[in-house]
Amino acid sequence: MAYATLDGVRLYYEEAGSGRPLLMIHGASQDTLSWHDNIGHFAKSWHVLAVDLPGHGKSALVQGRPTTTTEEFSRYLHLFVAQKQLQKPILVGHSMGAAISIAMSVVDPDAVGGTVAVCGGAAFRGPSGVSYQPQVLRDTAINPTDWLETIFHSVLGRTTPIARRREMAFDATRCSPYVAHADLITYTTFNLNETIHLVRKPVYYIVGEDDWSTTPAMARETSARLARLGVPTDCVELAGIGHIPHWEQPEVFNEVLEKVLGRF
Amino acid sequence: MSFPSRDWFQRLAGFLEEDEDFRTHGRWLETRLALRVDQQTTVMNFSRGLILDVSEGLSSHDFMISGTRERWSVLLETGWGLVRLYRTGTLEIRGDPVRLMQNWKALFFITEGMKRFAAAA
Numbered sequence: 001m002a003y004a005t006l007d008g009v010r011l012y013y014e015e016a017g018s019g020r021p022l023l024m025i026h027g028a029s030q031d032t033l034s035w036h037d038n039i040g041h042f043a044k045s046w047h048v049l050a051v052d053l054p055g056h057g058k059s060a061l062v063q064g065r066p067t068t069t070t071e072e073f074s075r076y077l078h079l080f081v082a083q084k085q086l087q088k089p090i091l092v093g094h095s096m097g098a099a100i101s102i103a104m105s106v107v108d109p110d111a112v113g114g115t116v117a118v119c120g121g122a123a124f125r126g127p128s129g130v131s132y133q134p135q136v137l138r139d140t141a142i143n144p145t146d147w148l149e150t151i152f153h154s155v156l157g158r159t160t161p162i163a164r165r166r167e168m169a170f171d172a173t174r175c176s177p178y179v180a181h182a183d184l185i186t187y188t189t190f191n192l193n194e195t196i197h198l199v200r201k202p203v204y205y206i207v208g209e210d211d212w213s214t215t216p217a218m219a220r221e222t223s224a225r226l227a228r229l230g231v232p233t234d235c236v237e238l239a240g241i242g243h244i245p246h247w248e249q250p251e252v253f254n255e256v257l258e259k260v261l262g263r264f
Numbered sequence: 265m266s267f268p269s270r271d272w273f274q275r276l277a278g279f280l281e282e283d284e285d286f287r288t289h290g291r292w293l294e295t296r297l298a299l300r301v302d303q304q305t306t307v308m309n310f311s312r313g314l315i316l317d318v319s320e321g322l323s324s325h326d327f328m329i330s331g332t333r334e335r336w337s338v339l340l341e342t343g344w345g346l347v348r349l350y351r352t353g354t355l356e357i358r359g360d361p362v363r364l365m366q367n368w369k370a371l372f373f374i375t376e377g378m379k380r381f382a383a384a385a
Contacts, residue, residue, distance in 0.1 A: 131348070131351050139365055150347050151347050211346060
């Protein structure tokens with residue numbers, strides 16, 4: 001268990017293994033716990049680090065309020081990489097964390113080796129791009145905890161066991177409601193369309209077949225656009241799995257991620 | 265007994281009262297929920313884990329979930345959850361947004377129960 005202090009903000013992280021750095025960045029309403037079945041697996045051959053983003057898990061808020069932009073999250077990720085002196089880490093970001101990872105690689109391509117975007121980091125336009133009617137997104141501010149809990153019950157794949165679904169939905173409720181709603185704003189306002197031409201480092205997508213939030217079609221289309229820009233990229237689809245593959249079915253995910261990491 | 269007949273909803277009420285998820289998340293629900301399928305409306309009166317009555321026709325209600333028969337089939341047959349149906353606008357939900365979100369989890373698990381009941385029927 002360790003903490004870094006970055007520009008006055010306490011950031012919790014976990015660290016295991018040695019070798020080339022692999023930095024895991026969780027998604028909305030989650031924290032390092034979501035990687036608990038992945039960290040040990042990859043620590044056998046990588047220097048694995050996983051962070052609690054500001055406001056999540058054991059990390060403090062930035063300036064006493066939740067973060068609502070990928071840019072602010074990516075700034076703290078960048079500070080973390082610098083303070084830990086990580087040499088071109090591979091960023092494995094999930095959903096909102098994928099967007100944050102790509103945002104960081106755009107700001108400072110020399111600081112990262114590339115990104116594995118898990119069910120996120122696709123180019124879409126505004127909340128409707130990820131199937132949010134505007135009034136629905138607005139109303140989630142009233143009760144974000146219950147909204148996110150039911151989201152977790154709904155976005156998982158058809159082959160994910162019921163016990164795991166319930167466990168994941170419960171764990172999502174541990175996030176502060178203020179942070180949970182801010183995460184929805186962050187997730188729905190990420191706009192890769194404006195910066196996609198600035199992406200230089202490889203971006204490999206892993207997406208669940210049953211993910212209806214960041215769909216396989218969105219990931220494939222974004223990957224194709226990156227390929228046309230000369231960026232090393234690909235998109236791997238996981239059958240019967242939903243929006244949170246590393247947590248839903250870690251054995252399947254770990255095997256696929258190993259193959260993807262072999263391409264860096 | 266076929267959806268959306270009054271008999272279907274009456275039997276659903278009995279199913280929900282025995283459903284573990286509804287008993288957990290709907291135990292404090294106090295609401296009159298209208299379910300509108302095409303032009304046909306059924307109102308279910310929920311009170312603290314019980315369904316006090318099921319009535320046909322558009323009577324007073326707190327919330328209404330509505331859509332065509334085809335759109336309801338996306339819940340009952342395709343298996344989408346209420347989150348996705350509402351988020352995408354596939355089913356419409358009317359009512360005071362504050363009360364709606366305060367009761368969101370109970371409403372979600374009522375529709376999850378509807379899915380299970382439809383599959384078992």
